[in-house]
Amino acid sequence: MREVAVIGSGMTHCKSRWLSKTYLELAQLATKNAIEDAGIDVSDLDGGVAGIYNDIFEFMAIPESPLQGIVGLANKGFSRVTSGGATGIYTMYNAYNWVASGMHDVVLVLGVEKALDCYDFEAESPTPAVVQTIAYSWDPWFERQIGNHASSSYAQVIAAYRDEHDGDLTEEASAKVVELLCQQAQNNPYAQRLGEAVSAEQVLDSRYVIDQIRILETCVYTEGACALIFASKKGLARLAGKMKQEPIWITGAACANEPYFVGKDPKRHKVLHRIQSDEIVAREALKQARLTVDDIQVMELHDAFVPQLMITLAEMGVVPLGRANDLVNEGIIMPGGKLLLNPCGGLVFSGHFVGGSNMMSTWSIMREMKDRDLEHGLVHGTGASLSMFGGAMIFERRR
């Protein structure tokens, strides 16, 4: 396997509704920004991989097809990835393999999503239609028919974790994490909720959308795009003299999916109180990078819901399972703590444009590693029913 570096990134602004832009325009804008950030020309790209979660959101089957020429990849390889909420990290994983395998030297990694074009004409609001569209990701014989959906699915994992670890993952601790993420998002010029101030007390007063999860603990529906440029050492040599950014190296990459059906045996069923995929991918990616979790200085984790984020941190070994409160109470992720967590504000405050959210996390981690002179970072994605899809990548800055 060859070494792979990220040499550029480009974002669009995250908005709840991009009335002025289609997903084609968002994709092209992010690609243009990534090319400019890297300092290369579009003709330097050998191919690309696009993350688009949901055809229904884009109002088109095969929504990647019009992107081919628009992002400057006419007559080159261009593949689309869709893996639920983890679409972004899976897209990066595929692009990583394109480069690491030796097939390509410079690859575009693009993530884009619309969402709020969906509309519920009965409720006169887009939100129930967006929730329903995501709920189509559940099987049509059992889960979907009883009304399960993204929030209920994650809430079920959170409820089961709280069953297993009585007294852990308190609502107060989760509320403090929300307050932290809000503060950190104010340093992200692309954040959807830039300018908002949310206190822990407001979180605790806010309405449950479902038992276990309050509305201020959830990620927001977002329209936007992010593009990254992955390159091999050979690619870097080819681009020598053009590149504007210091390369950040990917030293570990792993994906793992848990089984769909719920049961007792973690080797053959989804076990409700765990997000095993998070534990597996962090362990495998860290092993590849020859690091331990304690070596990671900054993490950008997929926070679909803040209590899930805290479980993910425990699954990854930042704290033991059952000790998620320590993340807050012992200050591990709080300002001045040993781990910088979701400095972009996470998906809760920056936004969750599903196909590209994990690319946004990568954009953020690259920025933070350079600005704060950090050596090791981790990006993570999760998704699908009961948070069963997982992926993680380790990033290294070589000084």
Added chain:
Amino acid sequence: MSKDRNMVIPEAMLPPARIERVKGNFGEEVLLRNDAMFTAYRHSAGELSAFFFALADEGRIIANVCPSCGVVNCPPYQQRCPECNFTDMEQIEIKDVGVMAATPVITMFPPARFKGDAPFGTGYVFIECGDSKTADTALPLRVRTTQGMLRRGIFKRDTPIKIVFKDERQGEITDIFAVSQAELTREQIAKSPLLESDLEWNMPKEPEFEETEESKMAFSKILFRFQALALKVSKSKAAQKDLANWTRRVEVKSGGFFFLLNINDGKMSAGYEEPDRETDLILALEDPNDFLPYLERGAALTNLILSGKLWVSSSELETITRLDRLPRSLRKDGV
């Protein structure tokens, strides 16, 4: 939700053909076209049909068992066992009692197709398949209570449940649901299949709270606060919109005290009016001061219901949802 339950897509959800010109993110005009991405289905249950036929026609629950490793799958989602090199699994009948795999969750804000159902509970049940043995996989089910609105505490991990069958069944997972055995008599638990009509749904037991001088004082204070809220609503167009097209007489009770909250198409009033006709909804709580976070800083009433502090006489959530919108609307209008 539309009352037109016979149609897969209720008429109210169908978009009228229209193209509008609206303001974009930068103030420019953009086109907005009503449309739909629809594909109708005659969707096959294939090999899963046997499970649904057993529910619909016989009031039985079936599972698949692997003769090699003994794993029992309910639902019977696979016909061969991948852990045993795809050994053919065998169909067995299992019981209609079991335990919750974990605390089920209660959806307050549902997907579009389930708007009329909220709040509703969903969870996973390990069904008994032999002497003190349960299936290895869990059946996803709706969970229900005969005691008013679903709230925390009724179901937890390991709560013993009984599967209840709807009287009219078509062959779908919603033909059945789980009820806590604590709400049933021994005879009901023993009956198979237990039908929905065997249970009493319309007589939820209203909690009784002790009448004290303190609660009387607190209750008067709460009434005064609700009256102040009603006055604010009369000054806020956004708040009036929250209550538009909605009429409810709500009896708010604590101990021996009560007042009526009247919602009438954008208007609200609160007072000691005698209930000269039936109320639509009863809200009962032990400590009237539990309303203060809502009245003082807009904390959600929904949370009081979920926590079990506020008892509601029916499963209708719409009134509470509308009341929960008021604080934000008042802030928006600067009232």
